[in-house]
Amino acid sequence: MSEEIISTDVAIVGAGPAGLFAVFELGLLDIKAHLIDILPKIGGQCAELYPEKPIYDIPGFPIVNGQELVDNLEKQVHPFGPTFHLGEMVESLETLGDSEHPKFRVRTDAGTIVECKCIVVAAGGGSFQPKKPPIPHIGDYEGRSVFYSVRRIEQFRDRRVVIVGGGDSALDWVLNLQPVARRITLVHRRDSFRAAPHSVNAMHELVASGKMDFLLGQATGLKGADGRLSAVTLRKETGDIVDVETDDLLPFFGLTMKLGPIGEWGLNLHENLIPTGTQTFETSTPGIFAIGDIITYPGKLKLILSGFHEGALAAQRIHHYVYPEKRLVFQYTTSSTSLQRKLGVG
Amino acid sequence: MAKVTFIDSAGASRTVDAQVGSTVMETAIRNSIPGIDAECGGACACATCHVYVAPEWTEIVGKPSQMEEDMLDFAFEVRPTSRLSCQIKVTSQIDGLVVTTPGKQG
Numbered sequence: 001m002s003e004e005i006i007s008t009d010v011a012i013v014g015a016g017p018a019g020l021f022a023v024f025e026l027g028l029l030d031i032k033a034h035l036i037d038i039l040p041k042i043g044g045q046c047a048e049l050y051p052e053k054p055i056y057d058i059p060g061f062p063i064v065n066g067q068e069l070v071d072n073l074e075k076q077v078h079p080f081g082p083t084f085h086l087g088e089m090v091e092s093l094e095t096l097g098d099s100e101h102p103k104f105r106v107r108t109d110a111g112t113i114v115e116c117k118c119i120v121v122a123a124g125g126g127s128f129q130p131k132k133p134p135i136p137h138i139g140d141y142e143g144r145s146v147f148y149s150v151r152r153i154e155q156f157r158d159r160r161v162v163i164v165g166g167g168d169s170a171l172d173w174v175l176n177l178q179p180v181a182r183r184i185t186l187v188h189r190r191d192s193f194r195a196a197p198h199s200v201n202a203m204h205e206l207v208a209s210g211k212m213d214f215l216l217g218q219a220t221g222l223k224g225a226d227g228r229l230s231a232v233t234l235r236k237e238t239g240d241i242v243d244v245e246t247d248d249l250l251p252f253f254g255l256t257m258k259l260g261p262i263g264e265w266g267l268n269l270h271e272n273l274i275p276t277g278t279q280t281f282e283t284s285t286p287g288i289f290a291i292g293d294i295i296t297y298p299g300k301l302k303l304i305l306s307g308f309h310e311g312a313l314a315a316q317r318i319h320h321y322v323y324p325e326k327r328l329v330f331q332y333t334t335s336s337t338s339l340q341r342k343l344g345v346g
Numbered sequence: 347m348a349k350v351t352f353i354d355s356a357g358a359s360r361t362v363d364a365q366v367g368s369t370v371m372e373t374a375i376r377n378s379i380p381g382i383d384a385e386c387g388g389a390c391a392c393a394t395c396h397v398y399v400a401p402e403w404t405e406i407v408g409k410p411s412q413m414e415e416d417m418l419d420f421a422f423e424v425r426p427t428s429r430l431s432c433q434i435k436v437t438s439q440i441d442g443l444v445v446t447t448p449g450k451q452g
Contacts, residue, residue, distance in 0.1 A: 125385060
């Protein structure tokens with residue numbers, strides 16, 4: 001893993017609508033930003049939870065769906081050349097400077113290191129993490145026999161693998177692991193699937209030719225010792241309880257939001273939210289700002305438009321840290337030739 | 347106004363007023379009912395407002411739509427009485443509805 005250190009003005013944690021628009025407001029003030037997000041794509045909840053759902057309360061857009069909003073924000077911040085670190089979770093945050101001259105070092109689980117003058121936490125509901133089914137003792141097997149994602153296909157060579165779920169993740173891994181694994185068993189609660197029809201058809205063909213198994217039911221128990229599985233207990237649709245012998249279990253139940261490592265950064269927290277003022281959106285740590293759904297203040301509304309406003313105000317204060325010598329003159333994009341030059345329209 | 351009773355997985359019961367026209371999920375959130383997370387805010391996009399409808403109410407409440415059935419794949423311990431509470435509209439017909447929340451949503 002390289003120890004190359006990226007140096008920038010601001011690291012934004014979370015590439016949802018609030019984090020994306022913060023790039024715009026910072027960019028107008030000549031402040032460069034890197035964005036880090038645990039999802040492999042930008043847009044946060046808008047892109048992950050409701051890309052096709054209409055949103056009715058974005059000013060100026062009577063109706064816009066989640067993905068359209070994200071696409072437009074991406075276009076809007078493009079002139080400022082933000083760098084995205086996607087599929088990475090910020091693991092640690094070190095304070096290097098002092099309250100007058102803050103400086104931070106951020107490390108992700110992929111080994112990226114960013115040093116910056118300010119941090120903007122725009123992490124919404126927290127980081128998206130795989131849902132863990134409430135099967136007793138599942139934690140004992142995680143990392144050895146139970147996996148919520150596949151990092152290396154080879155790891156499953158010649159192993160018996162039970163995959164649970166009916167979406168694209170479950171079906172994609174059924175098809176990708178089937179040639180490698182000793183035996184794949186897909187378990188799903190019903191015989192219809194959310195996954196792409198061609199994947200479902202390919203799975204049915206494998207079952208028909210005897211190359212894998214499909215069982216209707218739900219996983220209810222685990223058997224094994226020392227973190228190694230020997231069988232998964234299933235309750236079949238008929239109510240019968242059966243054990244399926246297996247080496248590994250891959251449950252795919254979608255994603256949920258957890259606060260994650262943000263809780264360990266020394267920030268004041270109130271019910272898993274970060275309290276801020278309403279003038280600068282600075283947190284209890286000078287140089288660390290927070291905007292969007294993750295913050296709380298009297299009257300706070302979890303609206304996308306509130307996140308936009310909070311980013312604009314935070315940027316004004318961040319300017320003071322990034323350019324302590326420069327006086328900030330407020331300007332409008334409609335009339336300022338210097339802002340228009342930055343936007344590439346002047 | 348209608349009444350909705352939420353029973354948690356440990357058996358504790360809470361009966362609250364529900365506004366006709368709102369959803370059972372919104373009723374739960376407004377009344378801080380534990381066991382309903384509703385992460386996506388009611389977009390039928392997360393399956394963290396999963397409830398079990400009491401058997402005597404299943405027929406009146408009705409079956410999940412195709413989209414809701416798909417989303418229930420993300421819920422745990424799904425039963426024939428499972429519904430997403432964001433998709434159950436409060437009407438005068440469901441006055442007295444009883445639902446149970448599962449042990450774990452997300």
